[in-house]
Amino acid sequence: MIATEPLPEYLVRRYHGWKATTYAENRAWYRRLSAEGQRPRAMVISCCDSRVHVTSIFGADQGEFFIHRNIANLVPAFTPDGDHHGTSAAVEYAVSHLGVTQIVVLGHSNCGGVEGGHAMCSGQAPDLDEKTSFIGRWLDILRPGYERVKDRVGGEAGMTPLEHEAVLVSLENLMTFPFVREAVEADRLSLHGLWTHIGEGGLMQYDRESGTFQPV
Amino acid sequence: MIATEPLPEYLVRRYHGWKATTYAENRAWYRRLSAEGQRPRAMVISCCDSRVHVTSIFGADQGEFFIHRNIANLVPAFTPDGDHHGTSAAVEYAVSHLGVTQIVVLGHSNCGGVEGGHAMCSGQAPDLDEKTSFIGRWLDILRPGYERVKDRVGGEAGMTPLEHEAVLVSLENLMTFPFVREAVEADRLSLHGLWTHIGEGGLMQYDRESGTFQPV
Amino acid sequence: MIATEPLPEYLVRRYHGWKATTYAENRAWYRRLSAEGQRPRAMVISCCDSRVHVTSIFGADQGEFFIHRNIANLVPAFTPDGDHHGTSAAVEYAVSHLGVTQIVVLGHSNCGGVEGGHAMCSGQAPDLDEKTSFIGRWLDILRPGYERVKDRVGGEAGMTPLEHEAVLVSLENLMTFPFVREAVEADRLSLHGLWTHIGEGGLMQYDRESGTFQPV
Amino acid sequence: MIATEPLPEYLVRRYHGWKATTYAENRAWYRRLSAEGQRPRAMVISCCDSRVHVTSIFGADQGEFFIHRNIANLVPAFTPDGDHHGTSAAVEYAVSHLGVTQIVVLGHSNCGGVEGGHAMCSGQAPDLDEKTSFIGRWLDILRPGYERVKDRVGGEAGMTPLEHEAVLVSLENLMTFPFVREAVEADRLSLHGLWTHIGEGGLMQYDRESGTFQPV
Numbered sequence: 009m010i011a012t013e014p015l016p017e018y019l020v021r022r023y024h025g026w027k028a029t030t031y032a033e034n035r036a037w038y039r040r041l042s043a044e045g046q047r048p049r050a051m052v053i054s055c056c057d058s059r060v061h062v063t064s065i066f067g068a069d070q071g072e073f074f075i076h077r078n079i080a081n082l083v084p085a086f087t088p089d090g091d092h093h094g095t096s097a098a099v100e101y102a103v104s105h106l107g108v109t110q111i112v113v114l115g116h117s118n119c120g121g122v123e124g125g126h127a128m129c130s131g132q133a134p135d136l137d138e139k140t141s142f143i144g145r146w147l148d149i150l151r152p153g154y155e156r157v158k159d160r161v162g163g164e165a166g167m168t169p170l171e172h173e174a175v176l177v178s179l180e181n182l183m184t185f186p187f188v189r190e191a192v193e194a195d196r197l198s199l200h201g202l203w204t205h206i207g208e209g210g211l212m213q214y215d216r217e218s219g220t221f222q223p224v
Numbered sequence: 225m226i227a228t229e230p231l232p233e234y235l236v237r238r239y240h241g242w243k244a245t246t247y248a249e250n251r252a253w254y255r256r257l258s259a260e261g262q263r264p265r266a267m268v269i270s271c272c273d274s275r276v277h278v279t280s281i282f283g284a285d286q287g288e289f290f291i292h293r294n295i296a297n298l299v300p301a302f303t304p305d306g307d308h309h310g311t312s313a314a315v316e317y318a319v320s321h322l323g324v325t326q327i328v329v330l331g332h333s334n335c336g337g338v339e340g341g342h343a344m345c346s347g348q349a350p351d352l353d354e355k356t357s358f359i360g361r362w363l364d365i366l367r368p369g370y371e372r373v374k375d376r377v378g379g380e381a382g383m384t385p386l387e388h389e390a391v392l393v394s395l396e397n398l399m400t401f402p403f404v405r406e407a408v409e410a411d412r413l414s415l416h417g418l419w420t421h422i423g424e425g426g427l428m429q430y431d432r433e434s435g436t437f438q439p440v
Numbered sequence: 441m442i443a444t445e446p447l448p449e450y451l452v453r454r455y456h457g458w459k460a461t462t463y464a465e466n467r468a469w470y471r472r473l474s475a476e477g478q479r480p481r482a483m484v485i486s487c488c489d490s491r492v493h494v495t496s497i498f499g500a501d502q503g504e505f506f507i508h509r510n511i512a513n514l515v516p517a518f519t520p521d522g523d524h525h526g527t528s529a530a531v532e533y534a535v536s537h538l539g540v541t542q543i544v545v546l547g548h549s550n551c552g553g554v555e556g557g558h559a560m561c562s563g564q565a566p567d568l569d570e571k572t573s574f575i576g577r578w579l580d581i582l583r584p585g586y587e588r589v590k591d592r593v594g595g596e597a598g599m600t601p602l603e604h605e606a607v608l609v610s611l612e613n614l615m616t617f618p619f620v621r622e623a624v625e626a627d628r629l630s631l632h633g634l635w636t637h638i639g640e641g642g643l644m645q646y647d648r649e650s651g652t653f654q655p656v
Numbered sequence: 657m658i659a660t661e662p663l664p665e666y667l668v669r670r671y672h673g674w675k676a677t678t679y680a681e682n683r684a685w686y687r688r689l690s691a692e693g694q695r696p697r698a699m700v701i702s703c704c705d706s707r708v709h710v711t712s713i714f715g716a717d718q719g720e721f722f723i724h725r726n727i728a729n730l731v732p733a734f735t736p737d738g739d740h741h742g743t744s745a746a747v748e749y750a751v752s753h754l755g756v757t758q759i760v761v762l763g764h765s766n767c768g769g770v771e772g773g774h775a776m777c778s779g780q781a782p783d784l785d786e787k788t789s790f791i792g793r794w795l796d797i798l799r800p801g802y803e804r805v806k807d808r809v810g811g812e813a814g815m816t817p818l819e820h821e822a823v824l825v826s827l828e829n830l831m832t833f834p835f836v837r838e839a840v841e842a843d844r845l846s847l848h849g850l851w852t853h854i855g856e857g858g859l860m861q862y863d864r865e866s867g868t869f870q871p872v
């Protein structure tokens with residue numbers, strides 16, 4: 009017996025409301041999506057943070073984005089060692105099976121994951137350095153980015169430089185996957201790096217010419 | 225230089241539309257969320273599938289749900305081996321740092337991941353059995369569920385029994401994490417198993433008494 | 441000795457039912473709300489009328505709305521004279537202490553308070569004009585609204601124009617509070633005017649461009 | 657022009673969900689309530705606090721409770737001085753016009769208003785003592801209760817004794833209204849004092865025999 013509880017009533021009510029409105033109004037399309045399968049244009053790699061919903065920012069509806077969300081929107085490097093790699097599996101599925109034509113990595117301000125990564129890399133969070141810390145081991149992915157910006161992060165700039173690095177490290181790591189690189193080189197896939205400011209609603213994108221993030 | 229491209233125009237336009245409307249109307253709240261941090265009530269573990277957006281189904285707004293999305297909404301068992309474990313890191317962050325009071329695992333119909341898992345476990349997809357297949361290795365998590373329902377899956381029942389197992393295996397694995405078990409036993413956290421039918425907009429929840437999924 | 445009676449049995453039974461179900465299922469969240477305090481996004485100013493429950497209309501759960509309810513959802517003008525002002529105290533607490541980012545004034549059809557205000561202002565209810573009538577003195581707040589619509593109210597339009605005024609007078613008076621005006625001007629707070637039709641379940645909102653109430 | 661903003665989209669969606677479900681299922685009753693007027697059995701005087709929704713605790717639906725909510729569920733004494741008295745107007749309307757047969761005063765744990773009242777009465781919040789503090793002036797109503805329990809409040813007991821007093825002071829003040837006293841003495845009206853613990857879901861009622869609050 010698995011220790012589950014009934015769904016709280018407020019969610020039950022809201023679900024029934026959705027069923028009677030949004031669902032009812034889009035039934036025909038949802039049935040086609042169900043029968044014919046999804047055909048998303050883009051994969052989005054975003055953070056789990058409750059304040060960042062990419063479907064809201066881009067007015068996206070069911071069927072548009074294949075969305076992977078993890079702590080600090082990180083992608084590890086290609087490591088075909090036979091272990092479980094949830095992010096790598098999601099990227100493989102999106103590129104090799106669904107044939108998405110874009111991968112968008114979306115970072116954000118006030119990222120608790122990035123802040124933890126900074127604390128760990130700068131020696132202020134020994135608990136995250138433990139082998140048993142899943143958060144710490146996951147944030148190890150961000151170390152190369154920390155090394156690049158450690159002199160610029162903190163103070164007035166805050167965590168923004170490292171939040172940008174969380175996007176850039178992921179974009180770099182994406183290119184270590186042979187199927188990603190091939191698709192990019194064959195012009196079947198493009199990569200995009202974004203960063204959003206939660207409080208101000210700003211959106212910046214990585215500009216390859218200048219090597220900086222610029223307002224969209 | 226990272227090989228990024230400018231954000232496609234249709235997304236740029238939609239973003240500016242969101243900024244001028246939804247953002248503008250909720251600016252004060254988004255600023256508070258930014259300044260004071262998130263305090264989500266629930267973590268949702270859902271699939272990357274573009275047809276399943278939990279925020280839509282539950283009428284949720286920014287700040288309500290901490291959302292992790294991966295292939296087939298799977299949670300691996302507790303394995304503190306020092307490797308990258310994105311899902312485990314997300315669960316640890318949600319429970320130990322944010323103190324969410326619910327974890328909802330949301331499965332769905334027509335799940336390509338589960339279908340792949342079935343093909344692999346039943347010997348029809350040798351490529352997924354390769355050590356180099358990230359998708360296959362990720363779907364290994366589902367094997368115990370496959371063993372339980374292999375006689376009932378397929379045919380008229382379709383993949384539904386195995387899609388339900390993808391929820392149940394995750395709920396079981398969640399309880400292997402000491403910090404999850406402790407929180408559940410101390411009544412600080414409850415677990416919920418859901419499955420949604422994309423085409424019909426249905427929602428079922430796991431009922432611990434009967435051991436079956438029942439309509440919400 | 442205060443002349444209280446035991447709680448009627450039907451309420452005792454319902455309470456125990458709630459405790460064993462809704463409370464039990466949400467215990468962890470209620471404990472967090474208790475330990476960490478409330479952080480409501482909005483204040484709602486609504487009528488005491490038993491037919492208007494804002495939490496129902498908006499599928500809201502514990503913790504979402506800070507709710508003040510009085511006769512005819514009225515807000516008096518800023519009057520710092522040292523007397524008891526329950527509504528002003530509630531507004532001050534919501535804005536200055538809790539930092540809510542929205543104030544919603546919710547009027548409604550068939551409002552007995554507004555009807556009384558009309559009778560009084562049009563000279564048909566001398567008892568309400570007495571200094572000793574708390575209802576009459578409270579409804580004095582609505583007089584400026586009555587003056588604006590007295591030629592349009594009654595007959596086919598019924599009390600709707602005056603019910604709308606009960607919302608608009610309150611919105612105007614809210615802006616006479618320095619801390620409300622400051623918060624609005626600093627984009628920390630937005631105001632919203634709503635009116636609901638009890639029998640038809642309709643919801644209208646005040647549109648500042650047209651100066652009219654429009655369906656939501 | 658009144659500075660209102662459009663209703664946030666998440667509330668618009670939730671409202672439409674309610675309209676298509678709860679409203680649709682109860683249309684006939686809501687129409688009768690609309691056409692024939694309300695006939696609530698009880699008036700409830702409760703706090704604005706977002707964590708206390710009396711309709712939830714008592715499973716109440718539209719039409720059952722006439723609800724007045726203010727800071728700390730306080731009722732001032734009968735003062736027919738011709739000024740605006742929102743709470744007194746609500747009590748008058750409930751008793752003299754609607755003829756409710758019960759008035760329930762519902763206090764609660766972790767009450768920010770009561771805590772403020774304690775700080776003020778014990779000299780630790782000079783700002784609340786200002787004539788211009790609406791919160792302070794409103795909480796003056798609680799002073800007689802503070803005087804009675806000042807030696808027992810704080811420390812291990814926390815604010816509970818004063819939260820109980822917020823209920824008792826209100827019950828006493830209710831009896832200073834001639835129309836309340838008359839109705840009580842004529843057995844047309846009964847008074848009830850309750851206090852709920854937010855985190856534990858407890859409910860206590862005032863017992864006139866022992867002069868204490870006892871579990872319901």
